[in-house]
Amino acid sequence: MIGIPLQIGSVKLASNMMLAPMAGYCDLAWRLTCRSYGGVGLACTDLLSPHGLLRGTQQSLDLAATNDQDKPVGMQLYGSDPKLMAEGALWAADHGATLVDINMGCPVDKVVKKDGGSKLMCDIGQAVGIAEAVRKALPESIPLTTKMRIGWDEQAVGESCASVLACKLIDVGAAAITVHGRTTEMRFKGQCRHDEIKNVVDAVREHTGGTIPVIGNGDVNSAQDAVSMIETTGCAGVMIGRGSLARPWIFRDSWDLQTKGETLDQPSNEEIAEMIRGYFTMMCEFRKEAYALHKIRSRISWFVKAMNTRKVSCKPLNTAIRTAPDAESVHRVLDEFLAGGHRLLPRSQHEARAESA
Ligand SMILES: Cc1cc2nc3c(=O)[nH]c(=O)nc-3n(C[C@H](O)[C@H](O)[C@H](O)COP(=O)(O)O)c2cc1C
Structure with a gap:
């Protein structure tokens, strides 16, 4: 399976690597940022409420936003009502989804309390019923x-719950x-x-003779x-998922x-x-400036982590972006960084000794 591009149904991917859905992180701007480096076979939206999509709430529409460059894209739905999920899936198919994914893994209370997300793993009949309804609603090509x-x-692990459910869903x-x-x-703790x-x-x-791909996920933080x-x-x-947040490449x-x-x-x-600038510019274009500022302030420390080396600390860049009051200031900080500012170079021992002499 090493180096073989995936095929999912009739959809041929360019690689076997996928960007995970991550609520609050994988909006259109971030998906395009990851795609810009290459290697992304498929990217997925954050989990979407079919109710929100069907009612056209701005938050749901923003989360589901896609464009021609953002392909192939999976739209992920969560919920427990087969009819609503089927209608949501049809909405996704009509609004640019290359494929539709059902969330059966979310551990968050808000989702699980309504019998969605990973709660579906506790009721295999319900999970399969939703998948069946969604499959029937979708065009064959999706x-x-x-x-x-x-x-x-x-x-549940001892009872091979995931294997049983996977085969029934297939x-x-x-x-x-x-x-x-x-x-x-385990939520996100302990070893994958x-x-x-x-x-x-x-x-x-064994169930399919190898025709249906299984995709592994968890704690992948490097190519190795x-x-x-x-x-x-x-x-x-x-x-x-998380391994891409500092390193979209x-x-x-x-x-x-x-x-x-x-x-x-x-x-x-x-x-x-320049990647940070591109990501920020797209957020400003696709969403409001206030959203872009909020996001870049919360993401900058991840990027700076990837920039820090033994020779240079980019902590000042982190501080400058976090305190930038508007989009123009973010661009100015990046310009200053590119001109050599907003970084700390450790003094050489020679300089330090000369100073203290
Ligand atoms: C902040 C955050 C939000 C997430 N949101 C979703 C989601 O919307 N849908 C989903 O299926 N999984 C979601 N996940 C789970 C990830 O897709 C992934 O399964 C998990 O983080 C393990 O992979 P990783 O170690 O590569 O991050 C989320 C994870 C994180 C950390």
């Missing part, structure tokens, strides 16, 4: 996928299954369980991690490592500054 965890808790038309290697109870992802891969392979995920689980594709690197055996050097700090 694949249905689902994203789940390895089970609600350890007992029986009603799911074209790919993504598995995050944690239980709901490659052995349990492998169990789902093996069960699905992506290769290890494929090697240890046998999964056909890898989905990356991780998909390119992961694909390069698989197909060329090596990766490019990390972008220079100047190139990263």
